[in-house]
Amino acid sequence: MEMLKNTSNNMKTSLLAGSLIFLVVAITEVILGAFKIYADSKELEEHWVNAIPFPPGIFTGLAILIVSLVWLVGYFVIKKDQNANGYLSVGTILALGFILLFILILITDIFNAYALGLEDYENWTVLASLRWIIFLSPIPMFFTIKYRDLIFTRKKKTSALQS
Amino acid sequence: MSVKTKKVKEMTLDDKRVIEVALAGNPNTGKSTLFNALTGLRQKIGNWPGVTVEKKEGKKRCDGFNLIITDLPGTYSLSAYSLDEKIARSFIIEGKLDVVVQIIDASNLERNLYLTTMLRELGANVVIALNMMDLLEESSSSIDVNKLSKEMGVPVVPMIASSRIGIDDLENTIESIYQKEQKPIRITYSKEIEEVLANVQEILMSIPSIPSDFDSRWLAIQIIQNDPEILTFLKNWNVNKTIIEKLLSFGREDYEAEIIDTKYEFITNVTSKALKRGEEKLTRSDLVDKVVTHKWLGIPIFLIVMWGAFQFVFAISVPFMELIDMLFGWLAGLLVDNINIGWLGSLLGDGIVGGLGAVLIFVPPIFAMFFILSVLEDSGYLARAAFVMDKIMVKFGLHGHSFIPMLLGFGCNVPAIMSTRSLKNNKDRMITILINPFMSCGARMPVFILFAGLFFGAAAGTVIFALYILGIVVAIFTAILLRKTFFKGKSAPFIMELPPYHTPKLRSATVAMWDKGKMYLKKAGTIILIGVMFVWFLAAMPFGGVEYGGPDTWLAAVGTFFEPIFRPLGFDWRIVVALIVGFVAKELVVGALGTIVGGGGSEEGIKDAILADEGFYPLNSLSLMVFTLLYVPCAAVIGVMRKETGSWRWTIFAVVYSTVIAWLFALVVFQLGSLMNLGL
Numbered sequence A: 001m002e003m004l005k006n007t008s009n010n011m012k013t014s015l016l017a018g019s020l021i022f023l024v025v026a027i028t029e030v031i032l033g034a035f036k037i038y039a040d041s042k043e044l045e046e047h048w049v050n051a052i053p054f055p056p057g058i059f060t061g062l063a064i065l066i067v068s069l070v071w072l073v074g075y076f077v078i079k080k081d082q083n084a085n086g087y088l089s090v091g092t093i094l095a096l097g098f099i100l101l102f103i104l105i106l107i108t109d110i111f112n113a114y115a116l117g118l119e120d121y122e123n124w125t126v127l128a129s130l131r132w133i134i135f136l137s138p139i140p141m142f143f144t145i146k147y148r149d150l151i152f153t154r155k156k157k158t159s160a161l162q163s
Numbered sequence B: 001m002s003v004k005t006k007k008v009k010e011m012t013l014d015d016k017r018v019i020e021v022a023l024a025g026n027p028n029t030g031k032s033t034l035f036n037a038l039t040g041l042r043q044k045i046g047n048w049p050g051v052t053v054e055k056k057e058g059k060k061r062c063d064g065f066n067l068i069i070t071d072l073p074g075t076y077s078l079s080a081y082s083l084d085e086k087i088a089r090s091f092i093i094e095g096k097l098d099v100v101v102q103i104i105d106a107s108n109l110e111r112n113l114y115l116t117t118m119l120r121e122l123g124a125n126v127v128i129a130l131n132m133m134d135l136l137e138e139s140s141s142s143i144d145v146n147k148l149s150k151e152m153g154v155p156v157v158p159m160i161a162s163s164r165i166g167i168d169d170l171e172n173t174i175e176s177i178y179q180k181e182q183k184p185i186r187i188t189y190s191k192e193i194e195e196v197l198a199n200v201q202e203i204l205m206s207i208p209s210i211p212s213d214f215d216s217r218w219l220a221i222q223i224i225q226n227d228p229e230i231l232t233f234l235k236n237w238n239v240n241k242t243i244i245e246k247l248l249s250f251g252r253e254d255y256e257a258e259i260i261d262t263k264y265e266f267i268t269n270v271t272s273k274a275l276k277r278g279e280e281k282l283t284r285s286d287l288v289d290k291v292v293t294h295k296w297l298g299i300p301i302f303l304i305v306m307w308g309a310f311q312f313v314f315a316i317s318v319p320f321m322e323l324i325d326m327l328f329g330w331l332a333g334l335l336v337d338n339i340n341i342g343w344l345g346s347l348l349g350d351g352i353v354g355g356l357g358a359v360l361i362f363v364p365p366i367f368a369m370f371f372i373l374s375v376l377e378d379s380g381y382l383a384r385a386a387f388v389m390d391k392i393m394v395k396f397g398l399h400g401h402s403f404i405p406m407l408l409g410f411g412c413n414v415p416a417i418m419s420t421r422s423l424k425n426n427k428d429r430m431i432t433i434l435i436n437p438f439m440s441c442g443a444r445m446p447v448f449i450l451f452a453g454l455f456f457g458a459a460a461g462t463v464i465f466a467l468y469i470l471g472i473v474v475a476i477f478t479a480i481l482l483r484k485t486f487f488k489g490k491s492a493p494f495i496m497e498l499p500p501y502h503t504p505k506l507r508s509a510t511v512a513m514w515d516k517g518k519m520y521l522k523k524a525g526t527i528i529l530i531g532v533m534f535v536w537f538l539a540a541m542p543f544g545g546v547e548y549g550g551p552d553t554w555l556a557a558v559g560t561f562f563e564p565i566f567r568p569l570g571f572d573w574r575i576v577v578a579l580i581v582g583f584v585a586k587e588l589v590v591g592a593l594g595t596i597v598g599g600g601g602s603e604e605g606i607k608d609a610i611l612a613d614e615g616f617y618p619l620n621s622l623s624l625m626v627f628t629l630l631y632v633p634c635a636a637v638i639g640v641m642r643k644e645t646g647s648w649r650w651t652i653f654a655v656v657y658s659t660v661i662a663w664l665f666a667l668v669v670f671q672l673g674s675l676m677n678l679g680l
Helices: A002-041 A058-079 A085-115 A126-136 A138-146 B031-039 B083-094 B106-122 B133-138 B145-152 B167-177 B191-205 B216-224 B228-236 B241-248 B253-274 B284-292 B298-338 B342-360 B363-379 B381-395 B400-408 B413-422 B426-438 B442-455 B457-484 B506-525 B527-540 B554-569 B573-581 B587-597 B603-611 B618-630 B635-645 B648-675
Strands: B017-025 B043-047 B054-062 B065-071 B099-105 B126-131 B156-158
Touching: A002 A058, A002 A085, A002 A138, A058 A085, A058 B284, A058 B298, A085 A126, A085 A138, A085 B284, A085 B298, A126 A138, B017 B031, B017 B083, B017 B106, B017 B167, B031 B054, B031 B065, B031 B099, B031 B167, B031 B506, B054 B167, B065 B167, B083 B106, B099 B106, B099 B167, B106 B126, B106 B133, B106 B145, B106 B216, B106 B253, B126 B145, B126 B167, B145 B156, B145 B253, B156 B167, B191 B216, B191 B241, B191 B253, B216 B228, B228 B241, B284 B298, B284 B381, B298 B342, B298 B363, B298 B381, B298 B603, B342 B527, B363 B381, B363 B442, B363 B506, B381 B400, B400 B413, B400 B426, B413 B426, B413 B635, B426 B457, B426 B635, B426 B648, B442 B457, B442 B587, B442 B603, B442 B618, B457 B618, B457 B648, B527 B554, B527 B573, B527 B587, B554 B573, B554 B618, B554 B648, B573 B587, B573 B618, B587 B603, B618 B648, B635 B648
Parallel strands: B017 B065, B017 B099, B099 B126, B126 B156
Antiparallel strands: B043 B054, B054 B065
């Protein structure tokens, strides 16, 4: 019983911390993303938004915001002594899905830049596409390692099939 | 088997025996997954006779025998009330089947066995494929396979079709039973029903024209339940009218309910022996459903999933598009450099390579779109999305089930319109069919990508996203209009079974992507090829002395004739021609422009040609994209609309309505933009 309570407390803390960190990232993304659109529309290519190592984007920001809200609702659910595994799982799987998407974008960017040598990629660097992955990975990876059994079903042969 | 006389089909394929198999089962039991696992890409897709319900057939080569497998529509029973049930039942009765494999969701045994009792009463040679054993185990329940087999009198093969576990056992079981005759099960009904059945059977057995392979008890059960199809059978067997009337007089409405109750009593008895239920607890699916169908989080989660899906489509397709572009550019150069006969070089370079290149470049995003939709469908998420969207859809006079056809419309409107048959209420179905063409299908994407990319630079993505939203808004507006005028009344209540979640399998998503995407390739090789050659012909005629695609060609004559109608939208005769051929297939809009403006077959070449042309500029490009979005998608959609609505009147209405709406919206965009001095 004590162990269950500890697990629940750990998850509560994890969900709140993860949610708040993602919330900060999301808000920053949205604000910087909006500013970047403005800067682009005014053709301010040398603007400071382009110089900071944080990749701006409104839609990415909104996606991160929703992941953070899922975890936040999970935190309040667990506070009411209810099962929040679903919130942990959905939030983490969504975040992992976005990381996979950014890895895919990174791979295609590398292909476009080095194999196809496209003009659009003249000033592109690997780090430019890698930044998303670096910023987004730690928390979902931590959740995946710590709560692996709650998030994923491990494959096993069923006894019915063995018989 | 009593349904039909068994014949051993010897030596027809590869000198091996051929066993004909039908896959039956409730919806969401993994039937398509099993079908794909058995047949791989050796599939043939057509329609069931007389209806537009998709029929899938496939082959499987095994050691010493071959299987020909037909995938039946998913049904809960064989009561012949819905179209799917009628198709499944007719095929089992009339098809030259050796074995019916019924796929059963092991975690939902009781409900699935209802169909088994019907198949067994019918006398079909059944094998039960007990699927999703992993989910059963997750729920801490277990099934005694041997007891289940004994009670139902059929072999039972436990399996996990999505992981291809149990497939070999199933094939071996099919082979071992196909020549053995399974006796129909006999469920004992109440004394009164049994007496009536005995009387009806006595009459039936005295009719010599009834084929001997029909089980008289099964026929009698259908007759006393007032089964509407049985009358057709009796007439086809030339049964005397007086006897038919006498037989039909045995039917009573309350018998059906009593027969269903007795079947469920039988099933309960079977499950009490074979199924050991685990402790009732929330499954992983239940916990996830609490989040993805949450009243506040459900819709935002759906929106970011779709946003992620579109990002995936664009990310994965760009390198492939570039490669195709390079290939066609190289090919066009090769033709121009090496063919000295003027007209032939023009036909191959300007016509075929130019037109086809402009179309084939968009194969990657279309395949990627089908792939990601298959992944979402396989995972079970699309069903949840429909559930979540129901609340919104109802407000617009639509139905939760309307959502999936609308979503599928982003891939292709043809299968999307066909999928509306899952809607039970005809008014809901008609509205969903009529608004579906406003969902921007993959074939319209080439026009958007080309013009948005050319004239809107960094804002291209936003422009395309806005076009998709405009399509949805017009669809909603049309739905409200139709609900308030021609299809008054409330939507049917939304009841939907949520299938358990699955990890999507690469193989099954790839097969589904290929199945749907190959339609696009087929179109490119047939209708689009003919279309671009036709456009080239008109653009080159009359031979001698005219500039290819110039103002003195036949093509210009056609375009100029219609130009006054489209001039207020900012279109010159070349755009008009592209839009007219776009009636055949939307891909032809870009294909025709590629042929008319030139560009040597590569995307870059077409872009350069358009940019250098004064007839194309941002405002009329936006107007063109809006018109392309909203006017009727293609001839195939018109055909399928006619079939699904069963009415030329509604089909013509849809074509005229969408074209008028497209014209009006494009007019507003162009005239408003001109007034505000945009794009000049």
